[in-house]
Amino acid sequence: MAQKRIVKEYSELQKNPPLGMKISLPSEADMHQWQILIDGPKGSPYEGGVFTLQLSLPTEYPFKPPTLSFKTKIYHPNVTNDDKGSMCLGMLRADEWKPSSKIDAVLGFARRLLSEPQPDDAVEGGIAREFKENKKEFIKNAKAWTKQYAKK
Amino acid sequence: MATPPPSSPRRLSLLQADAALQRPQVNPVDLRSLEYVDPYDHNLMCAICHSPFVCPVRLECDHVFCQRCVNDAMSYQDRDSRVYIVSCPSCRRKIENRAIAPVPKILSHILDDLRVKCPLEFLGCPEVTARGDVQDHVDKYCAYAEVECSSESCLLTVLRKDLVKGGCLHRVVNCEDCERSFMEKDLEIHRLRHCEVVESSCPDCNVPVLLRDIKVHIERCPNAILLCNAAEYGCAFAARRETLDEHLNTCPLAKLVPFLRLQNERLEAHEAALKLLRHKNSILETSFSTIQETLSPSANLIDAPSSSATASDTGPFDSTAHHLLCLHESLREEVSRVSAAVSEVDAKASMMVMNESLRIKEDLSHANAAIGSMRMQLHWLMSARLQNQQRVAMVRAQSSGEGLTSSADAGSSSGSVELPVRRLSDSTRQDTKL
Ligand SMILES: [Zn+2]
Ligand SMILES: [Zn+2]
Ligand SMILES: [Zn+2]
Ligand SMILES: [Zn+2]
Ligand SMILES: [Zn+2]
Ligand SMILES: [Zn+2]
Ligand SMILES: [Zn+2]
Numbered sequence: 001m002a003q004k005r006i007v008k009e010y011s012e013l014q015k016n017p018p019l020g021m022k023i024s025l026p027s028e029a030d031m032h033q034w035q036i037l038i039d040g041p042k043g044s045p046y047e048g049g050v051f052t053l054q055l056s057l058p059t060e061y062p063f064k065p066p067t068l069s070f071k072t073k074i075y076h077p078n079v080t081n082d083d084k085g086s087m088c089l090g091m092l093r094a095d096e097w098k099p100s101s102k103i104d105a106v107l108g109f110a111r112r113l114l115s116e117p118q119p120d121d122a123v124e125g126g127i128a129r130e131f132k133e134n135k136k137e138f139i140k141n142a143k144a145w146t147k148q149y150a151k152k
Numbered sequence: 153m154a155t156p157p158p159s160s161p162r163r164l165s166l167l168q169a170d171a172a173l174q175r176p177q178v179n180p181v182d183l184r185s186l187e188y189v190d191p192y193d194h195n196l197m198c199a200i201c202h203s204p205f206v207c208p209v210r211l212e213c214d215h216v217f218c219q220r221c222v223n224d225a226m227s228y229q230d231r232d233s234r235v236y237i238v239s240c241p242s243c244r245r246k247i248e249n250r251a252i253a254p255v256p257k258i259l260s261h262i263l264d265d266l267r268v269k270c271p272l273e274f275l276g277c278p279e280v281t282a283r284g285d286v287q288d289h290v291d292k293y294c295a296y297a298e299v300e301c302s303s304e305s306c307l308l309t310v311l312r313k314d315l316v317k318g319g320c321l322h323r324v325v326n327c328e329d330c331e332r333s334f335m336e337k338d339l340e341i342h343r344l345r346h347c348e349v350v351e352s353s354c355p356d357c358n359v360p361v362l363l364r365d366i367k368v369h370i371e372r373c374p375n376a377i378l379l380c381n382a383a384e385y386g387c388a389f390a391a392r393r394e395t396l397d398e399h400l401n402t403c404p405l406a407k408l409v410p411f412l413r414l415q416n417e418r419l420e421a422h423e424a425a426l427k428l429l430r431h432k433n434s435i436l437e438t439s440f441s442t443i444q445e446t447l448s449p450s451a452n453l454i455d456a457p458s459s460s461a462t463a464s465d466t467g468p469f470d471s472t473a474h475h476l477l478c479l480h481e482s483l484r485e486e487v488s489r490v491s492a493a494v495s496e497v498d499a500k501a502s503m504m505v506m507n508e509s510l511r512i513k514e515d516l517s518h519a520n521a522a523i524g525s526m527r528m529q530l531h532w533l534m535s536a537r538l539q540n541q542q543r544v545a546m547v548r549a550q551s552s553g554e555g556l557t558s559s560a561d562a563g564s565s566s567g568s569v570e571l572p573v574r575r576l577s578d579s580t581r582q583d584t585k586l
Contacts, residue, residue, distance in 0.1 A: 004185065005202045062200055063228040063241075099225055099241035100199030 002061050006031045009103050018107050032057045036107060040150065041115045045142035046074070049150030053110065055103070065097035068110055075138075075145040077117045077128035087113070089121045179297075181287050184218070186268040189280050196263060199242050200225060204263055204283075209252040215242045216255055226250070272296040275311070310337050382406040447472050 010031065013023050020039035027033065034055040040046030052071040058064040070076075070085030079087045091101055091109055122128035131138045183206040196204045200221035207219040217225075222241075229238040238247050264284030270277040271286070275296040281289050290297050295313035302310075303320035310321050314337055321337035329349035334342050343350050345364050352363045357375035370376060378396050380389040382405035389399050400406045448471075 005200075008202050060228060063225055098244055 002057075002059065003031060005062060006057055010034070013104060013107075018104060018111070020111065021107060023107075032059070032061075034103075036110075038107075038111060038114070040146060041111060044115045045139045046114050046146050046150070049146035051114075051150050055106070057103075062099040062101075065092050065094055065101075066103065066106060068092060068106065073145060073149040075127060075142040076114070077119045077122035077124050077131050078113055080123050081127070087123070089113075089118065089123075179290070181271050181290055183283065183286075184220075186271060186283065186286065187273070189267040189269060192266055196259075196266075204266055205255075205259070206263075208255045208259060208263070210255050211240050211252065212247055212249060213240050213243050213245045215240050216259075217241065219252070222252065270294055270296075380406055382409050382412075385409065385412050444472055447475065 010023070010025075017023060020041070022037040024035050024037075025031065025033070026035050034057070036053040036055055038051045038053060040049040040051065049072075051074060054069050054071055055066055056069075057066045068087055070079050070087070073081075073085065075081075078089055079085055087110070090113075091097060091106065117128075117131055119128035119131045127138070127141075130141070184201060184203055186203075188204065192204055198205050198208075198218045198221055199215075200217055205216065205218050208216050209219050209222060210216050211222070225241045226238050238250070239245060240247060264282060266283045267280055268283045268286055270279040270281065270289060272290065272294055273279075277294055277296040279289055279294065293312075295311065297312050298309040299312045299315065300310075301308050301320055301322060302315055302318065303322075306320045306322055308322045314321055322335050324333050325336050325339060326333050327339065327342060327347055327350070329343075329351075330347050332342075343363060347364060348362065350363045351360045352366050353360050354366070354369055354373055354375070356370075356373050356377055361369045374393055376393065377390050378393060380387040380396065380399060380403055382403060383390075385405050385408065387403055387405040389396075389403065391399060
């Protein structure tokens with residue numbers, strides 16, 4: 001059943017891709033691994049960059065939440081600054097996930113998070129502190145990383 | 153159905169065989185994997201499996217899911233939390249009572265009416281049917297469903313459509329062309345779709361082509377004689393592909409094709425609408441005639457019986473119409489009378505409201521004035537009291553200073569405290585009188 005729902009959601013997203021996103025399958029044989037390309041939202045320090053994300057759908061989907069990770073390095077309080085680039089907050093947390101949530105909503109959530117970081121729910125404390133106390137410095141750093149890692 | 157283990161008693165297996173006989177659904181169709189022909193209302197979609205509900209059930213919070221989806225969700229939650237209480241997959245409200253409520257019958261009916269393709273479409277069945285009938289179709293009618301071989305000694309299955317060929321189709325035969333061996337039932341498919349030797353020829357170019365490729369070839373054949381796009385609208389032109397392209401540039405009918413298609417579509421839509429209207433009209437006519445029947449006796453009493461030269465057919469109709477007109481007229485008079493009365497009452501009521509509000513306004517201004525003067529008095533009283541207190545404090549300071557030197561002076565000093573108080577209260581009274 002999960003398989004059928006995933007195929008359906010995938011084809012719907014192919015038909016109507018969310019704004020500023022490209023969705024593809026790295027391997028046609030595996031519907032559980034998606035690759036997402038997100039354009040940095042206008043007005044955010046990530047503008048002008050393209051970020052590669054990996055969306056992994058567990059075999060228990062939709063009863064377990066998908067996991068979302070940044071393959072492109074990003075200077076963001078909610079994304080771990082390691083080679084995993086994982087983010088786990090809001091609707092993606094196991095205790096807040098609802099089986100009726102759609103991947104479309106997950107992607108929208110990720111994009112919104114680029115425009116509005118949530119420092120109170122941060123995984124990178126240093127970046128979160130900077131975001132709260134020295135916004136200018138944060139924007140400067142985020143822009144620099146975007147330029148360095150997320151070039152088109 | 154699982155066969156019982158060899159150790160189980162024989163009676164049990166007999167019972168199971170009985171059950172299988174009573175329920176002919178040997179291969180229950182998985183309704184969740186069906187392909188739906190028409191777009192369906194998104195409210196019919198289960199939020200978990202994203203297809204129209206199958207055996208829908210309702211939770212305490214009124215959210216509806218497929219029975220199986222709810223069971224799956226609950227079993228996953230159980231595995232996680234190991235608590236008995238689970239939550240709704242949509243709103244996360246705690247589900248106290250796991251007994252699941254049924255949904256209204258109408259929902260099941262709507263779901264059963266959704267049009268689906270036969271699950272054996274991949275084998276070639278073109279059937280489109282209501283979802284509620286699909287099991288029946290597969291069990292009894294589908295030409296591509298597997299049924300027992302007509303030979304009694306054979307335990308294998310054949311497609312229902314091949315039954316008419318008679319005999320056992322499980323004998324092994326050879327393809328005449330490639331000499332590979334197949335069961336007889338599979339030979340036709342092999343020759344049509346897979347055989348790499350059997351040949352046919354293109355009807356247009358006479359080139360030999362593999363039978364399995366003929367469809368693709370005809371679509372691309374450069375020598376194929378094609379009809380003008382406007383053939384259905386009367387153009388008789390037919391030619392090879394390249395000549396046809398030239399023709400399409402000049403053919404006036406071909407240019408009209410999109411327009412004509414649109415016209416046809418509109419025509420069909422109108423015809424459908426007309427059919428609907430006709431149906432409605434006939435319903436209205438029948439109800440009108442029943443109304444006429446109930447009215448005509450009373451109409452006859454009012455109207456003098458056919459003083460005019462109308463035909464007997466239209467007579468009652470006329471008189472009924474007349475009666476209705478009279479009724480209408482009197483009702484209209486009644487209505488105008490009532491509306492006049494209503495407007496009169498309305499005017500009276502608004503006058504009353506005006507008078508009342510004027511009086512209330514006056515009262516309010518009186519009250520305002522009174523409140524103003526009271527505020528003034530309060531202000532004066534407060535300031536007087538403040539001054540008084542200051543004075544008392546001053547006098548006390550003086551008298552305590554004197555008290556240090558001689559205590560006998562205390563009586564005269566307390567008398568001097570009261571004097572300014574009286575004077576001050578006198579002056580405030582004079583002020584308020586002004
Ligand atoms: Zn469902
Ligand atoms: Zn609910
Ligand atoms: Zn069929
Ligand atoms: Zn047979
Ligand atoms: Zn062959
Ligand atoms: Zn040809
Ligand atoms: Zn033509």
